[in-house]
Amino acid sequence: xxxxxxxxxxxxxxxxxxxxxxxxxxxxxxxxxxxxxxxxxxxxxxxxxxxxxxxxxxxxxxxxxxxxxxxxxxxxxxxxxxxxxxxxxxxxxxxxxxxxxxxxxxxxxxxxxxxxxxxxxxxxxxxxxxxxxxxxxxxxxxxxxxxxxxxxxxxxxxxxxxxxxxxxxxxxxxxxxxxxxxxxxxxxxxxxxxxxxxxxxxxxxxxxxxxxxxxxxxxxxxxxxxxxxxxxxxxxxxxxxxxxxxxxxxxxxxxxxxxxxxxxxxxxxxxxxxxxxxxxxxxxxxxxxxxxxxxxxxxxxxxxxxxxxxxxxxxxxxxxxxxxxxxxxxxxxxxxxxxxxxxxxxxxxxxxxxxxxxxxxxxxxxxxxxxxxxxxxxxxxxxxxxxxxxxxxxxxxx
Amino acid sequence: xxxxxxxxxxxxxxxxxxxxxxxxxxxxxxxxxxxxxxxxxxxxxxxxxxxxxxxxxxxxxxxxxxxxxxxxxxxxxxxxxxxxxxxxxxxxxxxxxxxxxxxxxxxxxxxxxxxxxxxxxxxxxxxxxxxxxxxxxxxxxxxxxxxxxxxxxxxxxxxxxxxxxxxxxxxxxxxxxxxxxxxxxxxxxxxxxxxxxxxxxxxxxxxxxxxxxxxxxxxxxxxxxxxxxxxxxxxxxxxxxxxxxxxxxxxxxxxxxxxxxxxxxxxxxxxxxxxxxxxxxxxxxxxxxxxxxxxxxxxxxxxxxxxxxxxxxxxxxxxxxxxxxxxxxxxxxxxxxxxxxxxxxxxxxxxxxxxxxxxxxxxxxxxxxxxxxxxxxxxx
Numbered sequence: 075x076x077x078x079x080x081x082x083x084x085x086x087x088x089x090x091x092x093x094x095x096x097x098x099x100x101x102x103x104x105x106x107x108x109x110x111x112x113x114x115x116x117x118x119x120x121x122x123x124x125x126x127x128x129x130x131x132x133x134x135x136x137x138x139x140x141x142x143x144x145x146x147x148x149x150x151x152x153x154x155x156x157x158x159x160x161x162x163x164x165x166x167x168x169x170x171x172x173x174x175x176x177x178x179x180x181x182x183x184x185x186x187x188x189x190x191x192x193x194x195x196x197x198x199x200x201x202x203x204x205x206x207x208x209x210x211x212x213x214x215x216x217x218x219x220x221x222x223x224x225x226x227x228x229x230x231x232x233x234x235x236x237x238x239x240x241x242x243x244x245x246x247x248x249x250x251x252x253x254x255x256x257x258x259x260x261x262x263x264x265x266x267x268x269x270x271x272x273x274x275x276x277x278x279x280x281x282x283x284x285x286x287x288x289x290x291x292x293x294x295x296x297x298x299x300x301x302x303x304x305x306x307x308x309x310x311x312x313x314x315x316x317x318x319x320x321x322x323x324x325x326x327x328x329x330x331x332x333x334x335x336x337x338x339x340x341x342x343x344x345x346x347x348x349x350x351x352x353x354x355x356x357x358x359x360x361x362x363x364x365x366x367x368x369x370x371x372x373x374x375x376x377x378x379x380x381x382x383x384x385x386x387x388x389x390x391x392x393x394x395x396x397x398x399x400x401x402x403x404x405x406x407x408x409x410x411x412x413x414x415x416x417x418x419x420x421x422x423x424x425x426x427x428x429x430x431x432x433x434x435x436x437x438x439x440x441x442x443x444x445x446x447x448x449x450x451x452x453x454x455x456x457x458x459x460x461x462x463x464x465x466x467x468x469x470x471x472x
Numbered sequence: 473x474x475x476x477x478x479x480x481x482x483x484x485x486x487x488x489x490x491x492x493x494x495x496x497x498x499x500x501x502x503x504x505x506x507x508x509x510x511x512x513x514x515x516x517x518x519x520x521x522x523x524x525x526x527x528x529x530x531x532x533x534x535x536x537x538x539x540x541x542x543x544x545x546x547x548x549x550x551x552x553x554x555x556x557x558x559x560x561x562x563x564x565x566x567x568x569x570x571x572x573x574x575x576x577x578x579x580x581x582x583x584x585x586x587x588x589x590x591x592x593x594x595x596x597x598x599x600x601x602x603x604x605x606x607x608x609x610x611x612x613x614x615x616x617x618x619x620x621x622x623x624x625x626x627x628x629x630x631x632x633x634x635x636x637x638x639x640x641x642x643x644x645x646x647x648x649x650x651x652x653x654x655x656x657x658x659x660x661x662x663x664x665x666x667x668x669x670x671x672x673x674x675x676x677x678x679x680x681x682x683x684x685x686x687x688x689x690x691x692x693x694x695x696x697x698x699x700x701x702x703x704x705x706x707x708x709x710x711x712x713x714x715x716x717x718x719x720x721x722x723x724x725x726x727x728x729x730x731x732x733x734x735x736x737x738x739x740x741x742x743x744x745x746x747x748x749x750x751x752x753x754x755x756x757x758x759x760x761x762x763x764x765x766x767x768x769x770x771x772x773x774x775x776x777x778x779x780x781x782x783x784x785x786x787x788x789x790x791x792x793x794x795x796x797x798x799x800x801x802x803x804x805x806x807x808x809x810x811x812x813x814x815x816x817x818x819x820x821x822x823x824x825x826x827x828x829x830x831x832x833x834x835x836x837x838x839x840x841x842x843x844x845x846x847x848x849x850x851x852x
Contacts (some may be wrong), residue, residue: 344852358852367852368843372791379769383475392475395763404762463761464754468734471749 081151085158094120099163099405106165110172111202112246117165124250127165129198135173138181142193149224169377171240172196172205176249176268178322183266183307183315192268204271206236206250206293208317213238214458218249220294223252223267225302230267232275232298242278242291245271249319252359255310266312268304275299278450285444286427293374343367343412346435366415370408377404396467403459406449413443473776475769477547480833482657484544496555498821503556507843511636512680513558513672527565528605530713535585541779543710546684546720546771553724556828560594562721563632566714568641570715572657575698575706580660582638593638597658598628598684599707606837608643608704609653613686615644621692622646622665624659627685629725630726632835634682635672641653642686643703651763655765656703660695661686677824677831712789715836716778719771722796722832726767729800729807730760736811753810763799770795794842800829 097120100106108114110120126294128134131145136152138144148154177196180189180268195201212218221234234253239248248269255263271278275298280288307315347358347367358364384398416439417424424439426432450456464470477485481631495599505514521527524547545566552561569588572581573594573830587593604610613626624644634640639662648655661668669691673681698706734757737748747753775790782788804826808815815822 195784204654216498220670344850347852353852356851359848363844364847368847368850369794371842371850372846373766375788375791376766376770376795379475379773380766382773386474386476392476396761397769400762400765404766421654458757460755460758461751463758466756468757468761470734470737470754470757471746 078150078154082154082158083185085155086276087164089164093159093162093164094124096120097124100165101160101163101334103165108165108167108199108398109170109202109241109244110196110199110306111170111198111244113202113244114199115244125167125199126173128349131447132197134168134197134199135282137179137209138177138197140194142181142189157264159181160198169200171205171249172201175205175323176203179249179315180227180306182318187303188268189308195347200246201246202241204239204242204248206248206269209235210237214315214455217264219253219264220253221250221252223254223265223300226299228302229299230302232267232269232295232300234295235282236293236295236330237290239278239293240289241466242271242293243280243288244323247271248293249306251312251316254312261313264312264316266306266315267300267307268306269298269300273298273300283445284447286443287441287445289445306451320454341371343370343415343419345368346416350419350423352422363415363419366418370412370415373408373411377408382405399459399463403450403456403463404455407456409449410446413439413446473780473783475644475772475776477633481544481547483549484828488526488548489554491521492551492555492557495520496552496557498556498824501556501558501678501824510633510672510680511562512678513633517718518559518594521561522560523591526561527569527591531567531569531585531589535573535581536589537585542716542775542781543629543716543772546723547715549717549720550724550727553721554728557826558678560596560633560637560715561633562718562807563564563596563637564588564594566717567597567710569633569637570710571597571641571697572660572711573701574709575658576660577694577702579694580697584660586638587638593634594633595639595641595660595709596631596633596637597643597710598631598642598810599628599643600628602627603670606841607651608654609651610733611643611645611650611656611671613642615643615646615657615659617646618690620634621690622657622659623694624661624686624689624691627683629683630673630675630681630682631670633680634684635680637670637682637836640668640670640684641697642684643707644686646701648701651775653704655701657700658697658703658706659691659778660697661679661689661691665689665691675826675830675831711836713778713788715793716771716774716837718832719792722800723764723767723771723826725828725832726764726796726800726803727823728766729829730805732822733757733760733803733807733810736814756806756810760803763803767792767799769797787846790837790842790846791851793837794839794846797818797833797839798827801833 097118106117108117108125110355125134132143133145133155136145136147136155137149140146140316155335174197177193180192189466209219209221211220221232223230223232229313236250248271250267250269251264252267254265275296277294279290281290282288347363349404351358351363380397384394387395420436420439423436426436426440428437474619514527525538528537529544533539533723554590572584584595588595599608601612605744615624624642628642639660641658641660643658647657647659667687669685671683673683675681737753737757738746740747748811774792777785777788807822808826811820811822814820
């Protein structure tokens with residue numbers, strides 16, 4: 075314990091001395107995280123220096139092995155670094171699918187050569203990764219993917235289409251699922267491929283959403299040559315790798331939960347209710363809104379506590395319990411309920427789309443609300459999540 | 473605060489579950505109900521539970537207890553809730569026992585706590601009045617000063633395990649107006665004190681509850697529990713502890729109602745298939761499971777917050793009680809619905825859980841009450 079206290083003290087003093095002053099207090103801003111890449115978008119002028127000084131110490135991903143550029147720290151030490159960043163309200167130095175999804179999967183399934191090649195460029199924010207899973211006929215039924223990869227010498231030739239690719243237009247590399255064997259059970263003929271987005275034959279088209287923004291793309295593949303050495307895991311063994319990656323994604327969601335609970339800034343719902351509705355005798359003047367606020371905050375707390383219970387269980391050396399299966403569905407529904415409550419708190423002001431007569435927060439809420447409707451669809455719809463709980467956790471028959 | 477059981481807690485949890493499974497199936501509670509047993513619980517069973525140490529968990533070693541905390545209490549209470557065991561855990565250990573432990577004079581503690589811990593005497597607290605809902609300050613019962621003590625007049629309702637109790641701690645107004653927190657005092661009134669009549673009430677959950685009438689009841693000043701006029705402060709602290717014990721009991725009931733439903737979905741055949749294959753049931757079962765998991769987390773957290781005297785302990789108590797109230801009624805309703813006609817029969821056990829869900833919901837404040845308290849504590 076004393077060692078950890080010492081470690082914490084050293085992290086604290088280093089951050090105090092070095093973390094850019096302009097970034098302190100920016101942690102709450104969802105746009106504050108830098109996602110890396112060949113076409114970098116720095117949220118703040120200091121973001122580049124912040125990422126680089128952290129990467130230098132291996133602190134962009136503190137618990138990854140040192141030999142690939144990580145910090146080589148224990149989970150406990152990594153948590154301390156996180157907490158100390160949170161103390162100064164610093165944004166994470168680097169975010170993205172490289173860190174949360176493909177990185178851990180590469181460490182698990184990659185050959186030594188693949189790890190040496192891909193991991194350091196993630197740690198240093200040099201490339202941005204995107205995910206090529208969904209297709210027009212493979213949404214909830216993901217194993218139904220049809221994008222084909224056929225061997226030609228040292229390469230695969232890839233043909234087909236991916237859809238709902240988050241930030242496909244900004245991605246430098248894609249991890250994707252391709253069909254390498256059409257003659258076996260759906261799951262048994264899928265291979266996991268790593269593809270450079272600059273390869274000839276790839277066409278990326280953004281999709282405009284109901285919120286007006288285009289965070290997703292369609293990606294078309296026409297005779298795209300991908301070296302055979304870019305297979306992660308076994309040929310036709312991609313389904314296992316794909317599921318492992320989703321497991322890492324879930325761990326990341328759990329981590330976000332624990333970060334949320336340490337956040338001491340004023341609750342945005344309370345602030346909005348005080349501004350738009352006001353108090354009467356010290357209480358929010360609309361009693362039905364007041365009760366909904368309490369309900370949401372209670373549910374948020376129960377959810378955060380469940381995430382904590384799951385992580386405490388694992389820390390104590392137990393296997394992850396069935397409680398982790400509820401994170402995706404409950405977390406996303408909670409966010410939608412939060413957005414909807416905010417709509418009712420803002421009242422007619424929430425309807426602003428753009429331009430005059432609306433405040434920045436009001437315009438943002440309208441878009442955030444619309445965007446949140448996708449939360450229960452993307453990454454496995456709520457209906458699929460319920461099926462999974464019913465089957466895997468409750469043992470209900472097909 | 474770690475939301476995980478340590479080795480000792482794991483053992484206590486397993487022993488308690490085993491004991492209830494082997495000694496207190498629902499059939500026992502059913503028999504107590506059907507025989508019209510006025511006590512509604514078994515004194516022998518209560519002694520056995522005391523011998524297992526369940527009554528001593530929360531009392532200090534000085535008072536003859538084990539000096540453990542709510543983190544341990546909830547394990548026992550959950551086991552009791554699984555079997556709907558009607559023994560006077562909540563009334564005697566959590567309410568009267570804690571009121572005495574926290575506010576009783578050395579003499580009162582000396583006189584009563586040992587027998588509570590032994591399981592030989594049952595005490596309770598009479599805090600509820602007709603139409604008082606969940607407000608501890610809406611008290612019509614009055615206490616007037618006399619030469620040697622106090623004279624009590626009033627009427628208390630649904631006093632938990634009041635029938636047959638060896639002593640009842642009664643709240644009465646000693647000063648101030650109805651609805652004011654200040655001016656309420658707690659008095660310990662031993663059984664058979666002249667002027668106190670205790671009548672068994674019959675309630676939907678078959679638990680022992682009683683009507684307590686006080687007519688010119690004389691008690692000595694030494695029977696005041698806590699400070700004169702400060703009874704609501706003491707009672708609130710005690711009820712927060714008891715609320716989490718009740719929440720754990722509810723958690724046990726939720727778990728069993730859910731397990732029973734799940735088992736039924738896996739055995740019942742209609743249209744030549746097991747009905748658990750229908751998505752209409754699967755999704756609802758999955759949602760019930762989510763409720764159960766969230767409920768378990770907050771009950772564990774609230775118990776630990778009370779043990780650590782954390783600044784947000786009251787907020788967590790209200791969060792837990794609101795969630796348990798909603799989850800228990802929701803899951804019990806679903807259980808009855810999914811069991812279909814069987815669920816409506818008295819022969820099937822889930823009905824007992826649905827009845828208990830409502831009684832527990834309306835003890836120490838329902839979900840709406842606790843959402844209101846939560847909002848007030850949060851400053852909005």
